[in-house]
Amino acid sequence: MKKAIVLLSGGLDSATCAAIARAKGYVLYAMSFSYGQRHRVELECAQRIALLLSVEKHSVVDINLRNFGGSALTDEIAVPKNRSISRHTESEVPATYVPARNTIFLSFALAWAEVIEARDIFIGVNAVDYSGYPDCRPEYIQAYETMANLGTKAGIAGGKISIHTPLINLTKAEIIRKGVALGLDYSQTHSCYDPSPEGRACGACDSCLIRKRGFGAAGIEDPTLYAEK
Amino acid sequence: MKKAIVLLSGGLDSATCAAIARAKGYVLYAMSFSYGQRHRVELECAQRIALLLSVEKHSVVDINLRNFGGSALTDEIAVPKNRSISRHTESEVPATYVPARNTIFLSFALAWAEVIEARDIFIGVNAVDYSGYPDCRPEYIQAYETMANLGTKAGIAGGKISIHTPLINLTKAEIIRKGVALGLDYSQTHSCYDPSPEGRACGACDSCLIRKRGFGAAGIEDPTLYAEK
Numbered sequence: 001m002k003k004a005i006v007l008l009s010g011g012l013d014s015a016t017c018a019a020i021a022r023a024k025g026y027v028l029y030a031m032s033f034s035y036g037q038r039h040r041v042e043l044e045c046a047q048r049i050a051l052l053l054s055v056e057k058h059s060v061v062d063i064n065l066r067n068f069g070g071s072a073l074t075d076e077i078a079v080p081k082n083r084s085i086s087r088h089t090e091s092e093v094p095a096t097y098v099p100a101r102n103t104i105f106l107s108f109a110l111a112w113a114e115v116i117e118a119r120d121i122f123i124g125v126n127a128v129d130y131s132g133y134p135d136c137r138p139e140y141i142q143a144y145e146t147m148a149n150l151g152t153k154a155g156i157a158g159g160k161i162s163i164h165t166p167l168i169n170l171t172k173a174e175i176i177r178k179g180v181a182l183g184l185d186y187s188q189t190h191s192c193y194d195p196s197p198e199g200r201a202c203g204a205c206d207s208c209l210i211r212k213r214g215f216g217a218a219g220i221e222d223p224t225l226y227a228e229k
Numbered sequence: 230m231k232k233a234i235v236l237l238s239g240g241l242d243s244a245t246c247a248a249i250a251r252a253k254g255y256v257l258y259a260m261s262f263s264y265g266q267r268h269r270v271e272l273e274c275a276q277r278i279a280l281l282l283s284v285e286k287h288s289v290v291d292i293n294l295r296n297f298g299g300s301a302l303t304d305e306i307a308v309p310k311n312r313s314i315s316r317h318t319e320s321e322v323p324a325t326y327v328p329a330r331n332t333i334f335l336s337f338a339l340a341w342a343e344v345i346e347a348r349d350i351f352i353g354v355n356a357v358d359y360s361g362y363p364d365c366r367p368e369y370i371q372a373y374e375t376m377a378n379l380g381t382k383a384g385i386a387g388g389k390i391s392i393h394t395p396l397i398n399l400t401k402a403e404i405i406r407k408g409v410a411l412g413l414d415y416s417q418t419h420s421c422y423d424p425s426p427e428g429r430a431c432g433a434c435d436s437c438l439i440r441k442r443g444f445g446a447a448g449i450e451d452p453t454l455y456a457e458k
Contacts, residue, residue, distance in 0.1 A: 063292055099343035103380050104336040107329055114328035135380040143376035150372045151332050151364040 001027045003118035004164075005109045008032050008058070010045030012189045012211060013167055016179040017124030018053055020166045023182055028055040029116060031109055034062045035101075041199035045190040052188065061108050102135035106144055106163065113161060114154050122164045128171050141165050172214025180220060187223035200227040230256045232347035233393075234338045237261050237287070239274030241418045241440060242396055245408040246353030247282055249395045252411055257284040258345060260338055263291045264330070270428035274419040281417065290337050331364035335373055335392065342390060343383050351393045357400050370394050401443025409449060416452035429456040 004026035006018040022028055030053075032046040043060065050058040102125065109121045125136040134140060145163045149155035167175050179186060191211045192201035201208050203226040215222035233255035235247040251257055259282075261275040272289065279287040331354065338350045354365040363369060374392045378384035396404050408415060420440045421430035430437050432455040444451035 061292075063290075098340075100336055100340035100377075100381060103339060103376070104333070107333040107336040110332060111327075111329035134382060134385045137379070140376065140379040143372070143379045147332070147369065147372035147376045148329075150366070150369040152329060153363055156363045 001025070002120065003027045003029060003056070003116055004120040004122055005029050005031055005113050005116075005118050006055075006122040007105055007109055007124070008046045008049060009124075010042035010047075010049060010189060011124075011191050011207075012172075012179070012186060012214075013124035013126055013175060015045075015049045015124075015184060015186075015189045016175050016182075017122050017165075017167055018049065018055075019179055019182040019184045021120075021122045021164070022053050026120065026122075028053060029112065029118065030055040030058040031105075031112060032058070032060045033105060033108070034060055035098075041195050042190045044199075045188055048188045052185065059112065063104065063108075100135070102133075102140075103144070106148075110148050110152065110161070114152055117154070119154065119159055120162050120164060122166070124167050125165050126167045126170065126172075126175070128169060136168075138165070138168055141168070171217070172210055173217035176214050176218040176220055180218075185223075187225075191224075196227040198227075200225050202227055230254070231349065232256050232258060232285075232345055233349040233351055234258050234260055234342050234345075234347050235284075235351040236334055236338055236353070237275045237278060238353075239271035239276075239278060239418060240353075240420050240436075241401075241408070241415060241443075242353035242355055242404060243275075244278045244353075244413060244415070244418045245404050245411075246351050246396055247278065247284075248408055248411040248413045250349075250351045250393070251282050255349065255351075257282060258341065258347065259284040259287040260334075260341060261287070261289045262334060262337070263289055264327075270424050271419040273428075274417055277417045281414065288341065292333065292337075329364070331362075331369075332373070335377075339377050339381065339390070343381055346383070348383065348388055349391050349393060351395070353396050354394050355396045355399065355401075355404070357398060365397075367394070367397055370397070400446070401439055402446035405443050405447040405449055409447075414452075416454075420453075425456040427456075429454050431456055 004021050006021050006028050008014045008018055008030040009032065018028060018030065030050045032043055034043060047058065102123065106121065106123065113119065113121055125141065127137050141163050145161065148161045148163070152161065155161055170178070191207045193205040193207050194202045201224050211224065212222060233250050235250050235257050237243045237247055237259040238261065247257060247259065259279045261272055263272060276287065331352070335350065335352065342348065342350055354370065356366050370392050374390065377390045381390065384390055420436045422434040422436050423431045430453050440453065441451060
């Protein structure tokens with residue numbers, strides 16, 4: 001049985017990514033981060049998803065990106081609402097971008113992979129219906145994998161480390177259909193950047209808009225609990 | 230005045246690297262890590278060096294690599310002593326290797342660089358008198374820089390991020406001569422992997438042996454306080 005590290009945020013994408021890794025027969029080692037995010041409810045979702053997917057171990061790493069600031073997800077910067085989400089270009093990185101977030105997350109995953117002798121890391125990045133983040137693009141992931149193989153004991157010993165991105169070329173609707181086919185319960189996932197104190201989704205941030213549109217396009221009922229307006 | 234992030238462990242190499250960055254005219258933002266290392270005395274050295282070099286800010290990031298284990302520096306694995314340090318090959322990574330350590334450290338430096346709009350990161354890695362770590366080699370650093378420029382807002386906006394490694398091709402003796410020429414007080418640095426409870430160097434681990442040999446070859450008196458045997 002091959003081991004895989006799966007980065008699990010508690011969102012729709014990472015849950016689907018983990019379900020795909022499990023369907024491929026990997027024993028899952030799930031890793032989540034408490035990084036000072038506003039939407040900490042996602043960590044509770046990560047725990048529920050980890051249970052549903054019978055992971056071997058779930059590690060929640062505590063790092064404080066609030067020390068650095070610079071993002072609407074960790075700072076007192078307003079989360080943008082109800083804007084058009086089809087007009088992103090590469091030069092337009094949104095306020096919800098967290099500096100070097102995926103680079104930090106993948107680096108901890110890499111450390112854990114070395115220790116448990118896993119050679120496979122799964123991350124649910126997506127370059128289609130994404131929010132304009134530079135660290136969700138295939139060229140970035142490819143460069144990360146190259147670096148990881150040069151900078152680790154495992155890599156130089158010839159045990160190639162692979163960064164798997166099964167969602168990278170899927171639309172949100174395709175991701176949702178895939179997860180439903182694998183039996184994933186999306187009511188247990190959380191996408192909203194700016195939830196209510198009770199953990200309900202705002203329905204208006206980029207992440208909510210993309211999620212809603214995805215369920216619509218997939219023709220699948222959206223199980224998300226939205227906050228009353 | 231250009232800003233630079235300098236990774237500062239409190240050791241001889243990183244102190245010299247920071248002194249070089251300062252001599253180049255950068256305003257220094259020093260970053261250290263409390264990562265569950267046995268030799269925590271190095272963090273006190275990092276603080277003293279930061280003061281001596283008049284850094285603008287010193288950030289000590291708390292991350293627990295003990296969660297992962299797998300290294301003599303963080304685990305109850307014995308630190309190797311009095312072994313020949315000239316016989317390392319790339320396939321012989323020592324027990325003191327910490328999985329993905331420099332990758333994790335550089336990732337936090339990258340995040341901080343983005344937030345304060347610095348484009349320069351200094352790390353005192355060394356590929357000559359080093360201890361056989363894969364993440365101290367030039368090809369690794371080059372791959373890291375490529376990845377960093379693809380995965381950040383700064384990078385894709387064209388503000389190239391550079392990873393500076395001024396020590397990478399120097400011998401330990403050359404590093405020490407350079408630091409002394411810049412007025413660095415090496416009695417304030419710490420290299421030992423296995424210090425006594427009072428913080429004295431063991432004199433027998435790889436790091437002590439390389440340091441001693443460096444002072445000898447440089448013809449400079451070694452100011453290190455070694456534990457009585």
